[in-house]
Amino acid sequence: MKPYPFEYTRVSSLEEAVTLLQREDEPRIIAGGQSLVPILAMRLAAPSRLIDIGGLSALRGIERRGDVLRIGALARHAEVMASAEVAEAVPLLARAISHVAHPAVRNRGTFGGSVCLADPAAELPAVCTALGATFEVFGSDGLRTIPAREFFLDIYETALAPDEILVAAQLPVACPKERFGFEEIARRHGDFAIVGLAVRARMEGTLFAELDLCFFGASPRPVLAQNAARAVIGQELTDETQQAAVSALTADLDPQEDAQADAEMRLHLAGVLLKRRLAEIAGKERQQ
Amino acid sequence: MSEPRQSVSLTVNEERHDVTVPNRKHLADILREDLGFTGVHVGCEHGVCGACTVRIDGAITRSCLVFGVQADGAEIETIEYLSAQSETRDLVDTFVAENALQCGFCTPGMVISAAALLAETPDPTREEVRAYLSGNYCRCTGYQAIVDAVMMTAAGRRAAKGERA
Incomplete structure (x- = not known):
């Protein structure tokens, strides 16, 4: 499996990358390449030019800025996994990152690359959606921000304009009253999930005051299960509220069939994950 | 073109x-x-x-x-x-001793990945070895002997350290 031929430019500035994006017929940005290279090898895409942004040091780094943790688009998964800042400030991401691919891929794959590929079964888009992260993007009109909840449009489709580049993600720092849950089902550790769930909750005593349930692998994009959340918000977790939340998933999710699972199995697994994670979150709260 | x-x-x-x-x-x-x-x-x-x-x-x-x-x-x-370096040589030897390969096609990648695991985690559990090597396919061994070899190498290194200490 060899790609079609392509031109290749390693850029030294964001401006140079944007100029090339505007000038080329069919350009593609490459960073770590851990998703793009297989896509090219299988000839699912045939870009005229690869624009390598891997050398742009301004896109690196993980940094706490007040209430947000800013993760550069070129931060590698291995860096995120090893980061004490991530572990402390964004525990949901710390839990999710070990499920992202395999060690050799985590050494090169980037945070921004995973976000921009927008694979519906990927962990990082779901974490960003669950937390209400914000993306900084750079284009011909300069910098702008896009909320994560408006960024993921469909399978491999995002709100990025053709001449825009993701620069960084801003993830809200966790508050003491927040609880998080993460679980996915995959046939092999490190593979894309069949179905997964990232949860952010804020508890008031035993009541769920706020609840964001982001499923991945269960729809053509990461999806907040709002009907399921409404079945629990303002209430304690009981058998009844739990069952109501699971039943509501039918209205929230649009599971697709592929070689790994059919739609019915995905919906069932989503319910299993929802029950487990709600119980974990409610249980933790009771122990305090 | x-x-x-x-x-x-x-x-x-x-x-x-x-x-x-x-x-x-x-x-x-x-x-x-x-x-x-x-x-x-x-x-x-x-x-x-x-x-x-x-x-x-x-x-x-x-x-x-x-x-x-x-x-x-x-x-x-x-x-x-890498197979000639001290950080990997014992792994290669243990792979051979434990029959942790049959056709050998996966072995270079398996050894290099296992060496990285042991550098990060000198005392892994079998589950940690399996999780870390989940990105390396072997179609012959069923992995049991590979996990054995990695565990034995880790134990051997700890024993060697203990002897010196």
Whole structure:
């Protein structure tokens, strides 16, 4: 499996990358390449030019800025996994990152690359959606921000304009009253999930005051299960509220069939994950 | 369209090589075909099987998921070099002693990945070994002997340290 031929430019500035994006017929940005290279090898895409942004040091780094943790688009998964800042400030991401691919891929794959590929079964888009992260993007009109909840449009489709580049993600720092849950089902550790769930909750005593349930692998994009959340918000977790939340998933999710699972199995697994994670979150709260 | 090419400089196993390669040529193919490091095994060619694992700037990487042009200036280590290093030699010996291979196709990638695991986690559980090596396929052994070999190597290193201490 060899790609079609392509031109290749390693850029030294964001401006140079944007100029090339505007000038080329069919350009593609490459960073770590851990998703793009297989896509090219299988000839699912045939870009005229690869624009390598891997050398742009301004896109690196993980940094706490007040209430947000800013993760550069070129931060590698291995860096995120090893980061004490991530572990402390964004525990949901710390839990999710070990499920992202395999060690050799985590050494090169980037945070921004995973976000921009927008694979519906990927962990990082779901974490960003669950937390209400914000993306900084750079284009011909300069910098702008896009909320994560408006960024993921469909399978491999995002709100990025053709001449825009993701620069960084801003993830809200966790508050003491927040609880998080993460679980996915995959046939092999490190593979894309069949179905997964990232949860952010804020508890008031035993009541769920706020609840964001982001499923991945269960729809053509990461999806907040709002009907399921409404079945629990303002209430304690009981058998009844739990069952109501699971039943509501039918209205929230649009599971697709592929070689790994059919739609019915995905919906069932989503319910299993929802029950487990709600119980974990409610249980933790009771122990305090 | 003529094949677009670029010249790249790669340091492989401590020796510098300057080669002009097609932009679309995977690092794995350059290492094998242009430079003769055929210990780099090319299995799936899309980042699933792990047989082409090498070290780039010290970090294990799948060389089929990197184009040579992206690796310009990088320092690369392959099994030809690593199997002679003290950090890997005992792993190779234990793989042989424990029959942790049958056809041997996955072995270079498996050894390089296992060496990275033991560098990070000198005392892993069997589950940690399985999780870490989940990105390396073996179609012969069923993995049991591979996990055995990694565990025995870890135990051997701890024993050696204990003896010295």
